[in-house]
Amino acid sequence: MRRAADLPRVTPTGGRVAYKRVQRLMRALGLVSVHPKARKATTVQAAEPSRLPDLVSQDFTADAPNRLWFGDITYVRTWDGWAYVASVIDAFSRKVVDWAVADHMRTDLVLDALRMAITRRHPPKDVIFHADRGSQYTSKEFVDFCKINNVRNSVGRTGICFDNAAAESFWATLKKEFIHLHPFDTVERLRTGVFEYIEVYYNRFRIHSTIGYLTPVEFEDEFDKKGDRAA
Secondary structure, three states, X not given: OOOHHHOOOOOOOOOOXXXXXXXXXXXXXXXXXXXXXXXXXXXXXXXXXXXXXXXXXXXXXXXXXXXXXXXXXXXXXXXXXXXXXXXXXXXXXXXXXXXXXXXXXXXXXXXXXXXXXXXXHOOOOOEEEEEOOEHHHHOHHHHHHHHHOOEEEEEOOOOOHHHHHHHHHXXXXXXXXXXXXXXXXXXXXXXXXXXXXXXXXXXXXXXXXXXXXXXXXXXXHHHHHXXXXXX
């Protein structure tokens, strides 16, 4: 494998190049992609069809924090076996409100992520939480927890990836920028790494085009300042 410093410098021309040409040139240079295709399913449909509504209809926007949250589960291979990460993301600022890591993807995983998000943010009554129709998010335990905590359940349609596209987009970013660049020997090491990526970098330093090229923390701070001025 050649190092980046050993590769010839190439000036972009803006021309169109077929992907097979890129593959051939990468092979010639000894390069491989660090963005492998997904190989493990994390959405397991419930045995009984869910009657939960879709309150989002692919509109992952909000006019204030804590109006709409969305989340999902993804998987990460460690030397100890598969690990799973659950997220809760605010649609207004794209801030990862909270998350959880475990060596299983039972309902407890998504409950832990949502429970910590509620504890951290104290959302107003009837905040929407949107997810896919996986058995974790449609389980009686999860639905009952949301009802007790005044969270409105929302789920996308079966087999329509666009219905939870914003959550999928975050997983793609996490894996491209962090997971696929680092090996993890244990679930605990993964948990530490995810904490550093989300809490230290993603929420505070990574800019987002959808929020005016600000970071999630900056975007929410600007919103709070406007509220103070209006008051």
